[in-house]
Amino acid sequence: MTAPLLRIENLSVEFGPRANPIRVVDDVSFEIEAGGSVGVVGESGSGKSMTSLSILRLVPEPPGRISGGRILFDGADLLALPRNQMPDIRGRDVAMIFQEPMSSLNPVMTIGDQIGEAILLHQDLNSAQRRKRVLELLRLVGIPDPAGRIDAYPHQFSGGMRQRVMIAMAVACNPRLLIADEPTTALDVTIQAQVLALLKDVRQRLGTAILLISHDLGIIADSCERVVVMYAGRVVEEGDVRSIFRNPAHPYTRALLKSIPRLDDERDRLYQIPGSVPLAGSVTQGCAFRARCPLRVETCAVDRPPLFAFGPSHKAACWVTAEAAQARSAAEASP
Amino acid sequence: MARYIFWRLADSIPTVLLVLTLVFIAMRILPGDPAIAALGDNALPDQIAVFREKMGLNVPLWRQYLNFLHGVVTLDLGRSLISNTPVVNLLAHHLPYTIELTIAATLIGVTAGIPMGVLAATHRNRPADSAVRLYSLVGYAIPDFYLGALLLIVFSLNLGWFPINGGGDDFPSRMYHIVLPALTLAFLKSAFMGKLARTSLLEVFGKDYVRTARAKGAREGRVIYRHALRNAMLPLTTGLGMSLLATLSGSVAVELVFNRPGIGTLLISGISERDYAVIQGGVIVFALFVVVVNLMIDLLYIVVDPRIRVQ
Structure with missing residues (x-):
């Protein structure tokens, strides 16, 4: 097996004073193959955005800081790089788009200048070549009349068009990894579908690996090969989309799946997970989901569950379901 | 953009007019007769009359106002009472x-x-x-x-x-x-x-x-x-x-x-x-x-x- 493009190992991110920190990302590990697509799903406060910001070392410092772990991109640890080398990675090897297309573009610069800047920073092109490339990118992301729009300002674009501009900017230098942090959350449903289709298209055409952060399992199921489920700063389940949707192993994932509304559903009320997400850093012992978990046993309050293997590429952090799965496979092994 | 500049310029005309009016009123409601203020308490009545005539204070207020505006537009703000130099x-x-x-x-x-x-x-x-x-x-x-x-x-x-x-x-x-x-x-x-x-x-x-x-x-x-x-x-x-x-x-x-x-x-x-x-x-x-x-x-x-x- 070849080395993955990105491997996050035991990443921890803390906020607040060093003496009494709040851990918002707690020992998170997962990886992305070159050209692959991984979705990270979780509720607000699950640490998914902080995890993605950590990759480019954009966690706002202070008050936050990356307190442990390694982020290997192409085998090199990004966290060990001198701070002044990070700008060379950002935008060139790893690019990022954000949740708010309304506020993520600079209001006083034309979109042509903003996309052109991404090229200017990493490639040796003169201004005419850059402009040509920007027009190409605008065409690639489906902005109608690129030549007429290149000198327009962000406020002259709709939300969906701005997100297209963000994507054009992100893929300007053909990065090998594109991190999309809730790229469609602020958009209308029809525009969501268009932007997701565009991301897929970009991935296919340019071979860019995509890390898609979302709170919406439906979006992830549609666009990703692998899923990482995060809860309270930890990875609770990880696997390929198919096994996670067919056989969710963690009670949290099961609950998430149950709360997705379906057209053939006859319930008049949607399922909701009882209780609420624990405050960041408030769970220091045992399983973070135990307070809301229908399966909890005594062990859950004492020992933090590691990620148990549920299949060749399927892992989940639950004492109860792991034991059940073990018992089942033992029974199958001895007829 | 040219239109914005034009309108912004046109917009300042009423402001200027208002400012000039306020200045005019302020100068007129100051306590005391400007003639007495200028010539002193011991000025003779005919001195005052000459002064008032010279300063255009003998015409109705609305005429004074129009004269004042006319003066501003033609850059004629009168003469200094002390040095007799044009104020402009x-x-x-x-x-x-x-x-x-x-x-x-x-x-x-x-x-x-x-x-x-x-x-x-x-x-x-x-x-x-x-x-x-x-x-x-x-x-x-x-x-x-x-x-x-x-x-x-x-x-x-x-x-x-x-x-x-x-x-x-x-x-x-x-x-x-x-x-x-x-x-x-x-x-x-x-x-x-x-x-x-x-x-x-x-x-x-x-x-x-x-x-x-x-x-x-x-x-x-x-x-x-x-x-x-x-x-x-x-x-x-x-x-x-x-x-x-x-x-x-x-x-x-x-x-x-x-x-x-x-x-x-x-x-x-x-x-x-x-x-x-x-x-x-x-x-x-x-x-x-x-x-x-x-x-x-x-x-x-x-x-x-x-x-x-x-x-």
Whole structure:
């Protein structure tokens, strides 16, 4: 097996004073193959955005800081790089788009200048070549009349068009990894579908690996090969989309799946997970989901569950379901 | 855009008219008869009558008002009661000194203040930030006439580096004379602009587009100057307008301290000599200055903010 493009190992991110920190990302590990697509799903406060910001070392410092772990991109640890080398990675090897297309573009610069800047920073092109490339990118992301729009300002674009501009900017230098942090959350449903289709298209055409952060399992199921489920700063389940949707192993994932509304559903009320997400850093012992978990046993309050293997590429952090799965496979092994 | 400029210009006409009307009314409701004020309590009745005739005070108020407006438009603001020089000539002689002082003080204040604000914002809660904040505090606290006197005593009287008073004649001499008064006014201005730049930048630093700039690989210098500062220019432009007007009022005191022949000095001497025509002319110039500064700031917004440009 070849080395993955990105491997996050035991990443921890803390906020607040060093003496009494709040851990918002707690020992998170997962990886992305070159050209692959991984979705990270979780509720607000699950640490998914902080995890993605950590990759480019954009966690706002202070008050936050990356307190442990390694982020290997192409085998090199990004966290060990001198701070002044990070700008060379950002935008060139790893690019990022954000949740708010309304506020993520600079209001006083034309979109042509903003996309052109991404090229200017990493490639040796003169201004005419850059402009040509920007027009190409605008065409690639489906902005109608690129030549007429290149000198327009962000406020002259709709939300969906701005997100297209963000994507054009992100893929300007053909990065090998594109991190999309809730790229469609602020958009209308029809525009969501268009932007997701565009991301897929970009991935296919340019071979860019995509890390898609979302709170919406439906979006992830549609666009990703692998899923990482995060809860309270930890990875609770990880696997390929198919096994996670067919056989969710963690009670949290099961609950998430149950709360997705379906057209053939006859319930008049949607399922909701009882209780609420624990405050960041408030769970220091045992399983973070135990307070809301229908399966909890005594062990859950004492020992933090590691990620148990549920299949060749399927892992989940639950004492109860792991034991059940073990018992089942033992029974199958001895007829 | 041309239309915006046109309308903004047209917009200032009623403002100017209102200002002129206020000046007219203010001069008329001042206690006492201007003739008596000008000629003194012991003036003879026929002296007063001649004076009233000469000043156009014998016609109905509405005629006086129209005459006044006509005078303003044709640049005829009457003659000084003391020197009998046309007020317009006096203003034309004094105005350049005030304008050059305002420009010099603004240039120094802005070029010193904004980098200080950048320094403070990028070194938040560190020694550089504390130093800039302390500087701002001192700048706000020290009155300009006091600072002016201080500089005058130290650098002109004791060290002899700069002239003690006057405005200078030819260009080099005028620039030489302007140093201390300009520094005096620039001190408060740099304190104000520095503090404003710091606050505005800190706010902009938290914006999503600054994170976007970093995410595409821009280095800090570029993030600060190309992205953050350009957005912080909006509040800074407003601040610049306010500060320009403050400099104008500050220049009255500073002109007096340095004995510069500016509009402020003219106005003060006009008041002490009860020279009505001069006071009226000075007030009109100050009022028009306010209108012009506001107009300039509004036009500057177009340069700074593209969102205004296209509307």
